[in-house]
Amino acid sequence: MSAPRENWKSKLGFVLAASGSAIGLGNIVFFSSNAYQYGGGAFYLPYFVALFVIGMPVMMVEFGLGSLTQQSFPMALRRLAGKRGEFVGWFSIASALFITMYYIAILGWGVGMMIGAFGSLFEPGVSAPFAPFSEPTADASAMVYFFDLISTWNPLLYIVLLWMVNIYILRQGTHTIEKAVRVFVPVMWIFMILLVIRGLTLPGGFDGMMFLFTPALEGIAEPTVWKGAFSQMFFSLSLGLGTMTAYASYLPKDADQVNNSMLVSFLNCSFEFLAGVAIFSLLFAFALNPAGSTLSLSFFVIPQGINELSNTPWIVRLFGFGFYLLVVLAGITSSISLIESPASALMDKFKIRRSKALMYIAIPCILGSFLFALPQIIDSGLTGNGTLGLTLLDITDHWVFNYSLLTVGLLEVIMMGWVFGAERLRQSLNANAKLKLGRWFTLLIKFVIPSLLLLVIILSLIEEWPLYGSNYDMPGYSWLTVFIPIFWIVTTSVFAFYLSNRKPKTA
Numbered sequence: 001m002s003a004p005r006e007n008w009k010s011k012l013g014f015v016l017a018a019s020g021s022a023i024g025l026g027n028i029v030f031f032s033s034n035a036y037q038y039g040g041g042a043f044y045l046p047y048f049v050a051l052f053v054i055g056m057p058v059m060m061v062e063f064g065l066g067s068l069t070q071q072s073f074p075m076a077l078r079r080l081a082g083k084r085g086e087f088v089g090w091f092s093i094a095s096a097l098f099i100t101m102y103y104i105a106i107l108g109w110g111v112g113m114m115i116g117a118f119g120s121l122f123e124p125g126v127s128a129p130f131a132p133f134s135e136p137t138a139d140a141s142a143m144v145y146f147f148d149l150i151s152t153w154n155p156l157l158y159i160v161l162l163w164m165v166n167i168y169i170l171r172q173g174t175h176t177i178e179k180a181v182r183v184f185v186p187v188m189w190i191f192m193i194l195l196v197i198r199g200l201t202l203p204g205g206f207d208g209m210m211f212l213f214t215p216a217l218e219g220i221a222e223p224t225v226w227k228g229a230f231s232q233m234f235f236s237l238s239l240g241l242g243t244m245t246a247y248a249s250y251l252p253k254d255a256d257q258v259n260n261s262m263l264v265s266f267l268n269c270s271f272e273f274l275a276g277v278a279i280f281s282l283l284f285a286f287a288l289n290p291a292g293s294t295l296s297l298s299f300f301v302i303p304q305g306i307n308e309l310s311n312t313p314w315i316v317r318l319f320g321f322g323f324y325l326l327v328v329l330a331g332i333t334s335s336i337s338l339i340e341s342p343a344s345a346l347m348d349k350f351k352i353r354r355s356k357a358l359m360y361i362a363i364p365c366i367l368g369s370f371l372f373a374l375p376q377i378i379d380s381g382l383t384g385n386g387t388l389g390l391t392l393l394d395i396t397d398h399w400v401f402n403y404s405l406l407t408v409g410l411l412e413v414i415m416m417g418w419v420f421g422a423e424r425l426r427q428s429l430n431a432n433a434k435l436k437l438g439r440w441f442t443l444l445i446k447f448v449i450p451s452l453l454l455l456v457i458i459l460s461l462i463e464e465w466p467l468y469g470s471n472y473d474m475p476g477y478s479w480l481t482v483f484i485p486i487f488w489i490v491t492t493s494v495f496a497f498y499l500s501n502r503k504p505k506t507a
């Protein structure tokens with residue numbers, strides 16, 4: 001007899017963990033910069049289509065897979081859709097590993113900023129000219145601080161620290177995850193609500209909210225806006241990487257996954273909007289321009305706003321520290337789920353102990369995270385990205401963020417719709433649901449979602465030439481723009497092929 005599967009102590013524990021997975025850097029860092037890039041109110045319609053037509057139904061599929069089979073993503077797909085299903089499952093696990101590596105690198109910079117809040121990051125009342133890679137000066141600004149930070153080896157230390165925290169939280173699975181999220185998730189909400197209140201009470205802050213919420217129709221005909229909204233939704237709801245299935249596999253078979261999906265999506269998107277309001281009110285109040293890379297917004301535009309919040313240094317420092325603590329906490333409740341997904345897959349397939357699975361994941365991934373934090377300077381003029389690590393991260397994120405998640409989403413929906421059967425899936429979900437899914441669900445899973453995802457993937461692939469990053473000025477490293485997409489697709493596929501062809505261990 002194998003040991004019984006671990007489980008969540010309460011439904012609350014599961015909801016906190018799943019919403020903690022969903023709420024993360026995606027809500028704070030990526031949402032605002034995507035919403036800005038795609039035109040504020042113009043992002044709206046695609047966003048809501050992405051939420052109701054794709055996000056929530058795919059979450060029902062992923063939760064359903066977990067609780068119906070009591071298995072993690074690859075094994076659940078194998079059971080319901082055969083060996084090809086398992087291939088898709090491991091493909092998503094490989095993508096989760098890639099994302100974990102750079103996700104934790106970004107969190108490492110978040111830790112650096114947190115520490116900087118009590119150092120030279122904020123110099124209230126003083127604004128310095130932007131001089132990247134200069135020696136730290138007495139009147140250091142956020143940009144100077146950030147680029148000084150990432151051009152040192154310190155983030156590598158923070159990465160090790162974050163990996164240790166993640167492993168510590170995951171050491172006894174649901175038991176220890178539940179303990180952590182019961183504290184972290186409420187704290188995140190409280191901090192975010194405080195930020196919103198402060199933002200909206202700033203003179204001009206309200207205009208920022210209006211920019212975000214006034215619907216605009218331009219841009220709706222652009223495929224890139226739709227791709228942006230779909231990828232953002234998948235990432236934000238933690239879909240396409242096996243995490244939601246892993247978490248749901250620790251629920252009883254008769255869990256109401258329709259209700260759970262609605263609840264978790266609602267919590268995630270509410271938090272996302274609150275973050276948008278907090279950030280846009282700050283930007284509008286101080287006329288800050290968030291244009292630039294995704295990360296620039298959080299790492300040097302927002303701090304400039306925080307710097308202006310008050311003339312009293314300790315208030316600024318406290319706000320700054322609070323903001324980055326929020327980013328780090330939200331990030332940790334997501335990164336644990338990103339690690340739990342491959343860990344549970346390895347435990348299910350090879351019947352190994354949790355500690356061993358965590359070790360197999362952590363050792364290569366810590367090295368991967370290091371790569372993304374490499375401080376070598378490519379171009380001090382910053383026409384590219386600043387450091388080698390940041391450039392690697394930016395290009396890898398472009399491919400994995402935009403394509404892995406949507407491709408897995410497409411394939412899993414096709415398998416559930418056509419191999420397992422959309423109607424059968426609807427009935428299994430309905431068997432335990434208070435609010436029953438109508439026939440529209442079958443149509444969505446079989447036709448609408450696959451067509452939309454396929455369309456968006458093809459249209460965005462067509463626009464991929466010249467390759468992402470080829471306009472960066474990075475002497476000696478321009479081959480990276482070709483190498484990274486090839487490396488990503490080859491390693492992910494080989495990994496998936498190898499693991500799906502290994503015989504599962506029967507306990």
Ligand code: PFF
Nearest residue numbers: 022024025026236238241243
């Ligand atoms: N949803 C997380 C965020 O918004 O930051 C990131 C994430 C976690 C994506 C887990 C995917 C995942 F499986």
